[in-house]
Amino acid sequence: MTRTFELTPDYAISRVIRGGWQLAGGHGAIDRAQAVDDLIAAFDAGIKTYDCADIYTGVEELIGAARLKLASERGLDVAASMKVHTKLVPDLEILPRISRDYIRGIVEQSLKRLKTERLDLVQFHWWDYSSKGYVDAMGWLDEMRAEGKVRNLGTTNFDAPRLTEIIGAGVPLVSQQLQYSVLDQRPTHHVAELAARHGFKFLCYGSVAGGFLSDRWLGQPEPDMHLENRSLVKYKLIIDDFGGWDIYQELLGSLRGVADRHGVDIATIASAWVLTREHVAAVIVGARNQSHALANAGIMDIVLSAEDLADIGAVIGRSTGPEGDVYTLERDRTGRHGSIMHYNLNAGKK
Numbered sequence: 074m075t076r077t078f079e080l081t082p083d084y085a086i087s088r089v090i091r092g093g094w095q096l097a098g099g100h101g102a103i104d105r106a107q108a109v110d111d112l113i114a115a116f117d118a119g120i121k122t123y124d125c126a127d128i129y130t131g132v133e134e135l136i137g138a139a140r141l142k143l144a145s146e147r148g149l150d151v152a153a154s155m156k157v158h159t160k161l162v163p164d165l166e167i168l169p170r171i172s173r174d175y176i177r178g179i180v181e182q183s184l185k186r187l188k189t190e191r192l193d194l195v196q197f198h199w200w201d202y203s204s205k206g207y208v209d210a211m212g213w214l215d216e217m218r219a220e221g222k223v224r225n226l227g228t229t230n231f232d233a234p235r236l237t238e239i240i241g242a243g244v245p246l247v248s249q250q251l252q253y254s255v256l257d258q259r260p261t262h263h264v265a266e267l268a269a270r271h272g273f274k275f276l277c278y279g280s281v282a283g284g285f286l287s288d289r290w291l292g293q294p295e296p297d298m299h300l301e302n303r304s305l306v307k308y309k310l311i312i313d314d315f316g317g318w319d320i321y322q323e324l325l326g327s328l329r330g331v332a333d334r335h336g337v338d339i340a341t342i343a344s345a346w347v348l349t350r351e352h353v354a355a356v357i358v359g360a361r362n363q364s365h366a367l368a369n370a371g372i373m374d375i376v377l378s379a380e381d382l383a384d385i386g387a388v389i390g391r392s393t394g395p396e397g398d399v400y401t402l403e404r405d406r407t408g409r410h411g412s413i414m415h416y417n418l419n420a421g422k423k
Contacts, residue, residue, distance in 0.1 A: 076119050076373040078354040080247050086122040086156050088373050091115045092359040093125035093132040112139040114363040118370035124357045126160035127179050133186035141188055158194040159183050160229055165416035168204035176213040191224055196250050198229040200416050211244045230400035233263035246273045251399050253277035253347050256315045263398045274354035277347050283308040286343035291325045310410055314394035324388045331381045345375035
């Protein structure tokens with residue numbers, strides 16, 4: 074497997090992207106110097122693309138500091154090979170009055186935090202489709218692309234009808250960030266057809282389902298829903314929709330069998346599987362430390378055989394869900410999935 078992917082003819086990324094959410098303040102105290110060193114260690118291991126967001130407290134600043142350190146120690150050319158993708162996530166409460174100035178202000182803030190003159194990729198998220206400003210907002214981002222402040226435009230968690238509106242308005246999308254795993258096949262239901270028609274690619278989070286797709290859970294009894302963090306609750310609901318704990322355990326067993334053939338762990342195989350899917354450019358994975366980052370880089374070296382894919386696919390083929398389009402379950406604020414989401418995450422709001 075090649076370690077890079079050309080998202081556009083002049084823009085290549087690593088097939089594993091270093092997720093930034095674990096560096097946000099809500100995950101515990103962060104040693105800034107160590108975090109910067111860990112980010113550079115991932116770069117040296119071949120993970121040269123980073124994912125962050127305006128709502129990840131302190132993360133854009135950390136990645137900006139890592140880029141500056143690379144520039145000062147190794148030169149501007151090396152620092153330029155670090156690709157940084159950020160998300161722009163307006164709060165739910167701001168959507169009815171979204172404005173050009175608001176969008177420009179968030180972009181300018183990200184430029185300042187990341188210490189750069191142009192953002193490599195801005196990925197736009199929108200909580201509530203009853204507020205119709207998402208097409209205008211993407212148009213304002215496209216104005217900033219034309220000005221040279223943004224290199225590429227993408228979306229996060231949009232469904233097929235809204236992506237059709239955005240593309241129809243002439244916005245040049247290169248990517249859609251979405252949840253995709255052996256447990257969650259929703260990207261194949263509707264959005265994949267649009268990706269095939271218009272050429273945008275998937276940047277995938279959730280490939281290890283918050284840690285549920287790991288050796289830790291193989292053979293374990295089903296937990297109650299009082300799990301240690303909201304992410305685990307979120308992915309436990311996905312397991313329920315997939316068909317429940319028993320078939321999930323069968324899936325883990327199948328992944329373990331494939332992992333044995335490759336001498337790696339279940340999580341590595343789960344992410345490598347996502348990289349085999351059509352339209353997938355990269356997986357976004359978190360890392361708690363340098364050793365974890367080095368292990369994640371190994372995902373790019375796995376080549377799954379037809380037998381591997383058949384073994385995994387046999388279990389997936391008996392799953393019952395999740396059903397529907399990308400992020401539809403999470404948008405239902407009264408439903409099982411949506412009721413645990415946080416919709417206003419800027420300015421320290423939780």
